[in-house]
Amino acid sequence: MNAENVQYPTLQRSPTLSDRVTDSVLQLITSNALKPGDRLPSERDLGVRFGVSRTVVREALRSLAAKGVLDVRSGSGAIVARVDVDTASQALRLFVQGSREGADGDRVEYEQINDVREMLETRVARIAARAAQDTDLDSLRDLHDRMKAAKTDVELSSSLDVAFHRGIAVATHNPLFVVMLDSIEPALLEIRRKTLGSPGRPNRALRAHAQILERIAARDPEGAEQAMNDHLADSRAVWRRLGGTVS
Amino acid sequence: MNAENVQYPTLQRSPTLSDRVTDSVLQLITSNALKPGDRLPSERDLGVRFGVSRTVVREALRSLAAKGVLDVRSGSGAIVARVDVDTASQALRLFVQGSREGADGDRVEYEQINDVREMLETRVARIAARAAQDTDLDSLRDLHDRMKAAKTDVELSSSLDVAFHRGIAVATHNPLFVVMLDSIEPALLEIRRKTLGSPGRPNRALRAHAQILERIAARDPEGAEQAMNDHLADSRAVWRRLGGTVS
Numbered sequence: 245m246n247a248e249n250v251q252y253p254t255l256q257r258s259p260t261l262s263d264r265v266t267d268s269v270l271q272l273i274t275s276n277a278l279k280p281g282d283r284l285p286s287e288r289d290l291g292v293r294f295g296v297s298r299t300v301v302r303e304a305l306r307s308l309a310a311k312g313v314l315d316v317r318s319g320s321g322a323i324v325a326r327v328d329v330d331t332a333s334q335a336l337r338l339f340v341q342g343s344r345e346g347a348d349g350d351r352v353e354y355e356q357i358n359d360v361r362e363m364l365e366t367r368v369a370r371i372a373a374r375a376a377q378d379t380d381l382d383s384l385r386d387l388h389d390r391m392k393a394a395k396t397d398v399e400l401s402s403s404l405d406v407a408f409h410r411g412i413a414v415a416t417h418n419p420l421f422v423v424m425l426d427s428i429e430p431a432l433l434e435i436r437r438k439t440l441g442s443p444g445r446p447n448r449a450l451r452a453h454a455q456i457l458e459r460i461a462a463r464d465p466e467g468a469e470q471a472m473n474d475h476l477a478d479s480r481a482v483w484r485r486l487g488g489t490v491s
Numbered sequence: 492m493n494a495e496n497v498q499y500p501t502l503q504r505s506p507t508l509s510d511r512v513t514d515s516v517l518q519l520i521t522s523n524a525l526k527p528g529d530r531l532p533s534e535r536d537l538g539v540r541f542g543v544s545r546t547v548v549r550e551a552l553r554s555l556a557a558k559g560v561l562d563v564r565s566g567s568g569a570i571v572a573r574v575d576v577d578t579a580s581q582a583l584r585l586f587v588q589g590s591r592e593g594a595d596g597d598r599v600e601y602e603q604i605n606d607v608r609e610m611l612e613t614r615v616a617r618i619a620a621r622a623a624q625d626t627d628l629d630s631l632r633d634l635h636d637r638m639k640a641a642k643t644d645v646e647l648s649s650s651l652d653v654a655f656h657r658g659i660a661v662a663t664h665n666p667l668f669v670v671m672l673d674s675i676e677p678a679l680l681e682i683r684r685k686t687l688g689s690p691g692r693p694n695r696a697l698r699a700h701a702q703i704l705e706r707i708a709a710r711d712p713e714g715a716e717q718a719m720n721d722h723l724a725d726s727r728a729v730w731r732r733l734g735g736t737v738s
Contacts, residue, residue: 274584326585327586332585332586338574341527342573420607420675423586424607428667
């Protein structure tokens with residue numbers, strides 16, 4: 245499926261018949277010929293169409309079910325999975341968490357998560373300044389006030405901090421931004437637990453949030469992006485001072 | 492799990508016991524107390540720890556397995572899933588494809604995919620100019636030459652075009668960028684099939700690719716980002732002229 249992926253240059257075994265059936269089904273889904281919710285033909289029918297045995301088909305279906313691509317219920321055949329927003333976020337989260345323990349080439353380091361974070365959050369702040377509705381602004385103000393009230397409770401402040409940033413993503417009204425930000429959330433929460441324990445940082449973070457919120461409410465995309473950028477630069481500096489790896 | 496998610500304001504039923512077990516297990520994974528590959532205690536043990544019946548535990552495990560969070564094999568108990576890069580991409584793709592047919596609030600429109608694309612690809616071009624290795628540049632040059640040779644074969648050009656852009660993401664050596672770009676790939680391929688059929692566009696795209704490649708090879712992050720930005724602006728303009736929705 246990822247023939248152009250030169251990033252994982254481990255030598256591949258040549259594809260088995262069942263791999264080729266797996267790839268064909270993925271291709272049909274990717275090209276929208278098969279859509280989420282569609283029911284696949286029976287194993288026997290699929291075998292006839294692909295010109296392979298039922299055993300080969302069964303193996304392919306099992307591997308697609310393990311990837312979460314198909315829902316296979318006994319008796320009712322295989323259905324192309326509907327992946328909701330939570331399931332998609334969860335898969336990305338598990339990938340990020342698993343990768344942080346992985347082998348060298350695959351491992352996702354904090355600096356890489358920070359790169360993704362800066363990309364996402366600066367763009368999200370800019371778009372939120374165009375797309376936010378009054379209810380989004382109310383909810384951001386509420387989170388901001390609660391974080392102010394949380395004061396020295398690092399655990400509560402950290403959660404409210406994550407929630408504030410997530411609220412900005414929600415205010416874009418583009419669920420893709422929310423899923424992407426959610427996928428790195430556990431890693432970001434860990435970073436915050438460290439940085440918000442650093443003297444002076446909670447107050448600086450609160451002032452920065454106030455500034456971001458003010459620019460979003462003023463419908464100022466460039467200002468919101470700039471305010472977010474400054475805030476994240478400060479966060480990265482604190483985190484490096486506390487012993488984060490320097491890229 | 493998404494208490495702060497104000498985007499889907501459907502009234503929620505109050506969580507059942509099994510929902511609460513599900514959330515607790517997710518929390519343990521998110522906080523890294525349970526890591527990918529870890530085996531969970533038996534249903535009986537979990538029941539005792541959570542103070543609930545085995546039936547409640549079984550329901551929770553089933554729902555976590557359906558979300559792809561646990562691998563449940565009969566006889567050997569439940570294991571926290573290892574999610575590889577392909578599985579994570581696939582889940583995001585299925586979400587994007589499913590969402591494009593969803594109800595109003597959840598639907599992901601082309602303009603939203605384009606917003607994500609612009610964010611990803613401009614940043615990726617910038618980082619690739621810092622991180623690309625010689626083999627990455629060779630592979631990009633090869634894809635560029637093959638796209639030049641493909642000329643008026645729109646299907647082949649479109650695939651090589653997608654592969655060229657993906658190659659830039661690979662050259663960042665940050666797998667998160669690759670996963671995120673892969674998740675919108677099927678939608679982008681559809682856009683390209685349209686735009687590359689438009690007179691003049693294939694040549695303009697090739698010239699833009701040459702420019703991007705040149706800036707990456709020159710280790711010029713700002714130049715690479717700017718060249719990518721111009722290229723995507725042209726693509727969006729062509730696509731809108733061909734009848735894409737205007738945001």
